[in-house]
Amino acid sequence: MRSDWDVVVVGGGPGGLFFAIKAAEKGLKVLVLDKKQEIGSPVRCAEGLGIDAVRMLVDHGLPDTEKWKGHLVHGAYLYAPNGKSVYVPGEGYVVERTMMEKEMAKAATRRGAKVLARHDVFDVIKEDGKVAGVRARFLGEEREFYAPLVVAADGFESTIARLAGLNTFQPAYHVDSGFEYVMSGIEQDDDAIHLFFGTEVAPRGYIWIFPKDKDTANVGIGIDARDEKTAKFYLDRWMKEHDDEYGFSKASIIEVRGGGIPVGGFLKKMTMDGLIVIGDAAHQVHPLHGGGMALAMEAASIAAEVAAKAFEQNDFSDATLDEYNRRWWEVRGRELENTLKMRYAFERLSDDDFNYFAELLTDEDILAISRGDVDRIKAIALRALKERPQLALKFREFIGDAVKGLLG
Amino acid sequence: MAEKLVAVWDSTKCLQCGLCVGVCPVNAIRLTERGIEIDVEKCTGCGICVKGCPVAALELKKIVLDGGSHEK
Numbered sequence: 001m002r003s004d005w006d007v008v009v010v011g012g013g014p015g016g017l018f019f020a021i022k023a024a025e026k027g028l029k030v031l032v033l034d035k036k037q038e039i040g041s042p043v044r045c046a047e048g049l050g051i052d053a054v055r056m057l058v059d060h061g062l063p064d065t066e067k068w069k070g071h072l073v074h075g076a077y078l079y080a081p082n083g084k085s086v087y088v089p090g091e092g093y094v095v096e097r098t099m100m101e102k103e104m105a106k107a108a109t110r111r112g113a114k115v116l117a118r119h120d121v122f123d124v125i126k127e128d129g130k131v132a133g134v135r136a137r138f139l140g141e142e143r144e145f146y147a148p149l150v151v152a153a154d155g156f157e158s159t160i161a162r163l164a165g166l167n168t169f170q171p172a173y174h175v176d177s178g179f180e181y182v183m184s185g186i187e188q189d190d191d192a193i194h195l196f197f198g199t200e201v202a203p204r205g206y207i208w209i210f211p212k213d214k215d216t217a218n219v220g221i222g223i224d225a226r227d228e229k230t231a232k233f234y235l236d237r238w239m240k241e242h243d244d245e246y247g248f249s250k251a252s253i254i255e256v257r258g259g260g261i262p263v264g265g266f267l268k269k270m271t272m273d274g275l276i277v278i279g280d281a282a283h284q285v286h287p288l289h290g291g292g293m294a295l296a297m298e299a300a301s302i303a304a305e306v307a308a309k310a311f312e313q314n315d316f317s318d319a320t321l322d323e324y325n326r327r328w329w330e331v332r333g334r335e336l337e338n339t340l341k342m343r344y345a346f347e348r349l350s351d352d353d354f355n356y357f358a359e360l361l362t363d364e365d366i367l368a369i370s371r372g373d374v375d376r377i378k379a380i381a382l383r384a385l386k387e388r389p390q391l392a393l394k395f396r397e398f399i400g401d402a403v404k405g406l407l408g
Numbered sequence: 409m410a411e412k413l414v415a416v417w418d419s420t421k422c423l424q425c426g427l428c429v430g431v432c433p434v435n436a437i438r439l440t441e442r443g444i445e446i447d448v449e450k451c452t453g454c455g456i457c458v459k460g461c462p463v464a465a466l467e468l469k470k471i472v473l474d475g476g477s478h479e480k
Contacts, residue, residue: 035441042423042424042425044425044426120440120441137441155426156426156427156429156430157426157429157430157439158430159429159435159438162435169433170430170431172431172456172459172460175427175430175431175460177427177460177461177462178425178427178462179462179463225427225431225456225459225460226456226459226460227459228459230461230462230463230464231462231463232462232463232464256423257423257425258423258425258427258462258463259425259426259427259462260425260426260427260430260431260460262430
């Protein structure tokens with residue numbers, strides 16, 4: 001069987017490029033194809049990345065520089081509809097994602113991988129029912145790339161897995177519609193990220209301000225994709241209402257971004273003969289905050305280890321690659337399922353509930369919720385129940401037994 | 409001539425973010441170098457992409473199928 005490369009990765013985002021770095025470190029011959037004209041651009045992201053993931057990238061050959069690390073923040077303010085906020089400390093960066101991905105591509109290249117931009121993969125080559133390579137268009141030229149293993153890291157669109165025959169379709173119920181302005185000249189507290197909640201503010205999601213420097217920030221929103229109004233509508237309305245505080249109307253818009261965020265509908269099966277799916281393409285996104293970069297990198301690490309093992313055994317069958325599914329579900333899958341349940345509860349909250357929780361919750365509670373700590377969430381729900389019995393139904397995934405009791 | 413309700417794309421509003429591609433239940437949408445391409449044969453006019461689009465760059469329109477496609 002023809003084989004030009006050990007692995008062809010489709011998609012040069014954080015997942016695909018981190019896979020390339022890890023797999024090249026293990027001696028695999030890796031090719032990354034990306035349809036975009038420029039690696040890292042356009043950005044479809046709020047660019048928040050926790051300190052651990054930033055350190056991991058530095059440990060894997062990215063220069064320790066603000067050029068891509070961007071702007072350091074020390075915590076997050078979460079605002080209820082009435083303006084009351086809870087501060088959650090925690091270090092992270094608002095990265096310069098275009099620079100970050102370019103540096104990742106360079107780090108991968110230094111380890112022996114190759115990255116090709118503007119290569120639009122439009123077809124998956126199959127031989128004897130197994131994925132055997134891909135066909136891409138490069139400036140009018142059709143090119144074929146054969147490899148015993150293909151990694152689909154093509155983001156939210158998840159076209160490659162679908163072409164290969166894996167069902168990665170996600171119902172709109174599990175999709176958030178994202179929209180964002182990069183604004184300069186606003187007034188802000190640039191030491192923290194700021195998140196604004198409320199049923200009128202952002203149905204099912206939140207509005208964010210992620211500072212990129214003293215007076216520049218990503219100002220964005222994610223909402224339920226099924227909402228009749230657009231994400232842009234909600235963000236524009238909110239910005240108008242909060243113009244006095246931030247000075248949006250006087251600020252410059254230096255970039256406009258959009259994107260789909262897969263906030264649930266996790267794939268139990270992310271492999272088939274000769275194929276591994278990682279990152280947004282596999283819906284590996286935190287269902288509550290919608291972040292996916294760190295999870296994609298984590299999945300990429302596991303996938304690279306499984307890929308190296310497959311090469312040792314010269315076996316790229318689904319049965320061998322299944323180790324990736326198993327390990328992902330052990331490491332993150334269950335936790336994400338719990339945060340998905342929390343998303344369901346979150347979707348049922350009224351503005352009044354949000355205001356109530358802003359008084360009740362501590363920063364530790366919020367971190368526990370974000371981790372999908374079921375016991376802690378249950379304890380919070382039971383505590384809240386005493387004052388607000390109507391929350392019983394809203395938290396039914398966590399306190400099912402208590403709810404059954406209440407309903408007789 | 410057969411009429412059909414399909415999603416129609418407005419290039420002047422589109423951010424090329426790919427949301428419509430990912431939510432399409434019948435894989436009728438592709439994001440290419442030229443922008444969004446909608447396969448009117450595959451499109452069922454379900455409107456999921458229209459609702460999801462962050463900037464209303466898609467809408468449902470009746471077209472006439474006669475080999476080519478024309479908005480009505």
